[in-house]
Structure formats: C-alpha cells, structure tokens
Amino acid sequence: MRTKIKTLVICILLIESCFAKVELQDSLEFKSNIARYFFDKQQITTLTYKYVNRNNQPLWLWFDKDNASNLTDSEKIKKYFMTKKKGDDFSFYQIGMDGNVNPFSPNISFSFLKRISPNHSFLVQIISKQKINGILKNKIDSYIHKKILIFTENKMTSVIPTINGMYEYVFYKEDSIILYLEMLKL
Numbered sequence: 655m656r657t658k659i660k661t662l663v664i665c666i667l668l669i670e671s672c673f674a675k676v677e678l679q680d681s682l683e684f685k686s687n688i689a690r691y692f693f694d695k696q697q698i699t700t701l702t703y704k705y706v707n708r709n710n711q712p713l714w715l716w717f718d719k720d721n722a723s724n725l726t727d728s729e730k731i732k733k734y735f736m737t738k739k740k741g742d743d744f745s746f747y748q749i750g751m752d753g754n755v756n757p758f759s760p761n762i763s764f765s766f767l768k769r770i771s772p773n774h775s776f777l778v779q780i781i782s783k784q785k786i787n788g789i790l791k792n793k794i795d796s797y798i799h800k801k802i803l804i805f806t807e808n809k810m811t812s813v814i815p816t817i818n819g820m821y822e823y824v825f826y827k828e829d830s831i832i833l834y835l836e837m838l839k840l
Contacts, residue, residue: 681709681806686795688786701780701791701835703798707770712807715770719763721800730803731813739764750820758823762833768826769807775829778802782835793840 683706690699707713722730735747746765749755760766770776780786780794810817 681707681711681713682804683708688791690785696783697785699782699784699786701782701786701794703778703780703802704775705770705778705804706775707772709806710772712772713770713804714807714810715768715776715802715804717762717766718801718803722803723800727805727809728813731805731810734803735814735817746824747814747817747820750824751816753821755821756823760824760826765824766826766831767824768831777830779830779832780835780838781832784835786835794835794838797838797840 683704685704685706686702688699688701690697692698705713705715716734718730718734722733725733735750736745738745746767749758749765750767758765768776778798780798784790786794807818
C-alpha cells in the first residue's frame with residue numbers, strides 16, 4: 655500500500671512538472687549571446703540572457719538562492735514567497751502585502767521579483783573582465799538555468815491566490831539587471 659501511494663505521489667509530481675514546462679515553452683522565448691569589447695586595454699565580456707514573454711499573461715521571474723530543483727513548482731513558489739528567512743520575522747509575501755514598506759530595494763537572493771508583461775522582455779547580463787570561453791559559458795548557463803525561476807501568473811495565483819494583491823513597489827521596474835561574474839558562486 656505504501657509503495658502504491660509513493661508511486662502515485664511521484665507520478666502527480668512529474669505530471670505537475672511536465673505541465674509547467676509545457677506552459678512555459680509556449681510562453682517564453684529565450685536567447686543568449688556574448689559580447690566582447692575593450693575599455694582602454696582592459697577586455698570586458700558580457701553574457702546576456704534575454705527572456706521574452708510570448709504569452710497573453712505576465713510571467714514572474716526571480717532568483718533562487720538555493721537549488722530547489724528537487725521541489726515541485728508549487729513548493730518552489732511557496733518557499734520563495736511564504737518562508738521566513740533565517741533571522742527575519744517576515745516573509746517576502748508579507749513585505750509585498752504591506753503598503754508601508756517604501757522605498758524598497760530588492761535583494762537578489764531574497765526579495766527580487768520581476769513581472770514580465772506580455773510581449774516584453776527582461777535581460778540578465780553577466781559582466782566580467784575575464785574572457786568567457788565555452789567551458790565557462792556552460793557553467794554560467796547551468797547556474798542561470800538553476801537559479802532563475804519563471805512561472806506564469808496563472809500558476810502563481812493557483813498556488814497563492816492572493817499574490818496579485820502584492821504592492822507594485824516589490825516588482826523590479828527596470829528591463830535588465832547586471833551581475834558581476836565574480837559574484838556568482840559557480
């Protein structure tokens with residue numbers, strides 16, 4: 655009996671994960687490219703990841719501090735928004751629902767949230783003084799794919815029905831963000 659229940663739970667989790675991936679495949683266009691240039695004699699390399707929303711609903715994007723790949727999509731959403739971080743008395747969701755928190759500067763690993771409107775894009779740029787070769791690019795690609803989580807607004811509201819009530823100040827307003835390669839823990 656326990657084996658059947660475990661098998662059923664695993665199947666449900668796999669089905670949920672597959673539906674989320676299909677939903678995003680239809681919603682998200684992803685591109686990356688490398689640019690190199692010099693400032694005086696110093697070479698600068700930028701690696702740009704472009705996320706384009708091709709759906710009729712917003713996409714929500716954030717950086718996952720921990721590797722949550724073993725969690726279901728619902729668990730990933732709840733973990734980021736509903737969990738009180740170590741030493742804090744509040745969750746990110748609570749911050750977003752509190753109209754008295756302003757001005758607000760996001761922390762990449764705790765309170766960064768970008769809503770990408772339909773037919774809009776968001777750039778994540780990695781900048782470095784060192785040359786980004788194929789091996790390093792693969793490491794960065796892997797890091798970015800593990801750390802950036804993206805869900806449709808429908809998925810967000812199916813997990814946390816009141817999440818649309820978060821104040822606008824919690825959403826990152828710019829169309830790009832720049833990270834130094836040295837800041838990433840590859």
